[in-house]
Amino acid sequence: MSSYARVASLKTPEQFLAHLAGLGIELPLAPTLLTGPDAPLAAPVPLGRLTAGNRFAVLPMEGWDGTLxxxxxxxxxxxxxHFGQSGAKLIWGGEAFAVRHDGRANPNQLVMGPHAEGDLTRLRETLVSAHATSFGTTSDLVVGLQLTHSGRYARPDPDGQPRPFIVYRHPLLDRRLPPGTVLTLMSDADIERLVDDFVAAARVAARAGFHFVDIKHCHGYLAHELLSGVDRPGRFGGSFENRTRFLRLVVDGIRAAQPGLDIGVRLSAFDSIPYSKNGDGVGRPTADAEGYRYAFSALRDPGALPNLDDARRLLQLLRELDVRLVCISAGSPYYNPHIQRPALFPPSDGYLPPEDPLVGVARQIQVTSQLKRAFPDLVLVGSAYSYLQEWLPHVAQAMVQQRGVDVVGIGRMILAYPTLPADVLAGRPLQRKSICRTFSDCTTGPRHGLVSGCFPLDRFYAAHPDAARLKEVKARLP
Ligand SMILES: Cc1cc2nc3c(=O)[nH]c(=O)nc-3n(C[C@H](O)[C@H](O)[C@H](O)COP(=O)(O)O)c2cc1C
Structure with a gap:
């Protein structure tokens, strides 16, 4: 159990700010939440050809609950x-959609197939009509689809076993795979074929009515791994130009095939050496971070901000490609979850947080703000706000007011409390019993072949048969 102060116990802005000061971090906090059409969080945001009607986004949240x-x-x-009912006017990707079977992260991930167009059309329409029922208009609702290949983390088949596709041999991550795992090292020709699969999936997304596709470059999945392939020979490794060739080819391919479809990129804007559980249960870097070469924008000293040179170069490239929608995330849920999704309670394959989770929240928020300052013309969506809990709306408003972010993305909180954005925008007090406390059951469940969902707070999941299974799994954990 972590010894960090619970956010729910920091009852006043003074207590919250004093706690942050004690941690040596700063986060802006709006003293009063403004509501009404002129409120900062209610301001429309132009996204190129489109406009989203407010400053909240739903981040992609998969549920491990598709059919085989x-x-x-x-x-x-x-x-x-629920995404539609949230009140957020930007739906960043919905959830990771695998462009082909071998790219699925689990046997229940949504995947391209003969039914995809009909399925995606229905999913999008369900979301849009739920939004219309709750809020009337949908002309300012922007919906994207996240396209992915899970690469090193592929487990596509019903046996749930890893069938990794890697783009380079990784000295630390390769060792984490169970003995006997066959690793497929993708050739340049394999990567070129994957470009075609991304373009084909983008075509289907456009026909299904999505406004944009996100070419996912985060969390250790294939396209993110390509960015750090500094030792890979050939056309897709080594130089920055080669490591971003996949991205450029996919963008060019989509533009040629589907000129009316917008493009976004979700990026792990920084990364660190992999962590693992120490004897005391707390996460520690697996090796000395100093000589580690495989972090795209490396965070070497957790007490300082990462070196963002790589991320800046990538955002510059996106600007040149006229890709203006960027969602900033960080790290990976597999090898540094405390960086990617700060939580008080770790998932079963994680470790106790090595830092107060608020430090992780502040890091992502500050990095986003630095990048926003450097690229004011790009639309940046922020992540990792859920752990702010009661203070989420106050930090969100202040960040938007300071132009440290364009749109505040919400992930886990949407599972626990789907209508939080609507409540904030309407000036209703937060429903405290629905606030996500980061128990990580939404990650622990899927790690054991169960569906994801908010088992502690969403009554529907509390009554789901997987809730009892999750309880058994957790009781058996060391
Ligand atoms: C259960 C679960 C499912 C997720 N699914 C995705 C996904 O499909 N694609 C993605 O890019 N990120 C995914 N994420 C990461 C979230 O989008 C988000 O970056 C992360 O939870 C941090 O934001 P938060 O603090 O608001 O939760 C997932 C996270 C969780 C906990």
Whole structure:
């Protein structure tokens, strides 16, 4: 159990700010939440050809609940309905959609197939009509689809076993795979074929009515791994130009095939050496971070901000490619979850947080703000706000007011409390019993073959048969 102060115990702005000061971090906090059409969080945001009607986004949140042939289930539809009811006007990707079977991160991930166009059309329409029912207009609702290949983290088949596709041999991560795992090292020709699969999936997304596709470059999945392939020979490794060739080819391919479709990129804007559980249960870097070469924008000293040179170069490239929608994330849920999704309670394959989770929140928020200052013409969506809990709206408003971010993305909180954005915008007090406390059951469940969802706070999941299974799994954990 972590010894960090619980956010719920920091009851006043003074207590919250004093706690932050004690941690040596700063986060802006709006003293009063403004509501009404002129409120900062209610301001429309131009996204190139489109405009989103306010400053909240739903981040992509998959549920490990598709059918084995990659189609949405009732649970998927329920989640997308909640996305529509949230009040957020930007839906960043919905959830990771695998462009082909071998790119699925789990046997229940949504995947391209003969039914994809119909399924995606229905999913999007479900979300849009839920939004219309709750809020009337949908002309200012922007919906994207996240396209992915899970690469090193592919587990596509019903046996749930790893079938990794890697783009270079990684000295630390390769060792984490179970003995006997066959690693497929992708050739340049394999990567070129994957470009075609991304373009084909983008075509289907456009026909299904999505406004944009996110070419996912985060969290250790394939396209993110390509960015750090500094030792890879050939056309897709080594130089920055080669490591971003996949991105450029996919962008060019989509533009040629589907000129009306917008493009976004979700990026792990920094990364660190992999962490693992120490004897005391706390996360520690697996090796000396000093000589580690495989972090794209490396965070070497957790007490300082990462070196953002790589991220800046990538954003500059996106600007040159006229890709203006960028969602900033960080790290990976597999090898540094405290960086990617700060939580008080670790998932079962994680470790106790090595820092107060608020430090992780502040890091992502500050990095986003630095990048926003350097690229004011790009639209940046921020992540990792959920752990702010009661203070989420206050930090969100202040960040938007300071132009440290364009749109505040919400992930886990949407599972626990889907209508938080609507409540904030309407000036309703937060429903405290629905606030995500980062128990990580939404990650622990899937790590054991169960569906994801907010088991502690969403009554629907508390009554789901997987809740009892999750309890058994947790009781058996060391
Ligand atoms: C259960 C679960 C599912 C997620 N699914 C995705 C996904 O499909 N694609 C993605 O880019 N990120 C995914 N994420 C990461 C979130 O989008 C987000 O970056 C992270 O939870 C931090 O934001 P938060 O603090 O608001 O939760 C997932 C996270 C969780 C906990």
């Amino acid at each position: 042939d990659g189609r949405p289930s009732e649970l998927t539809i329920r989640r997308w309905t």
